[in-house]
Amino acid sequence: MERSKLTKAEIVEKLHGNLDLNRDDVRQILDSFFDEIKKALKENQVIELRGFGTFEVKVRKGKEKARNPKTGDIVSVDEHGVAVFRPGKELKEMVW
Numbered sequence: 001m002e003r004s005k006l007t008k009a010e011i012v013e014k015l016h017g018n019l020d021l022n023r024d025d026v027r028q029i030l031d032s033f034f035d036e037i038k039k040a041l042k043e044n045q046v047i048e049l050r051g052f053g054t055f056e057v058k059v060r061k062g063k064e065k066a067r068n069p070k071t072g073d074i075v076s077v078d079e080h081g082v083a084v085f086r087p088g089k090e091l092k093e094m095v096w
Contacts (some may be wrong), residue, residue, distance in 0.1 A: 041083055053087040 015026045047055040062079040
């Protein structure tokens with residue numbers, strides 16, 4: 001099954017078609033929305049969007065003996081944060 005990709009530019013076009021706003025305003029709103037999510041994650045906040053899902057940062061443990069897949073060399077990896085998304089109940093049901 002071939003998957004199609006939806007880009008930010010295409011989302012802007014769809015929102016522009018649905019709303020009474022020009023493309024630049026829609027793009028600015030979308031960029032501001034993403035910036036707020038990034039700032040909140042940077043401050044280790046959980047972003048809960050009811051009916052959609054939750055964004056948060058999970059901490060991955062460091063490893064003394066990890067392997068670089070490109071070179072095969074053994075390297076150590078420090079503990080680090082990873083942004084994760086958990087879909088909400090409504091989104092899960094819609095996708096299934």
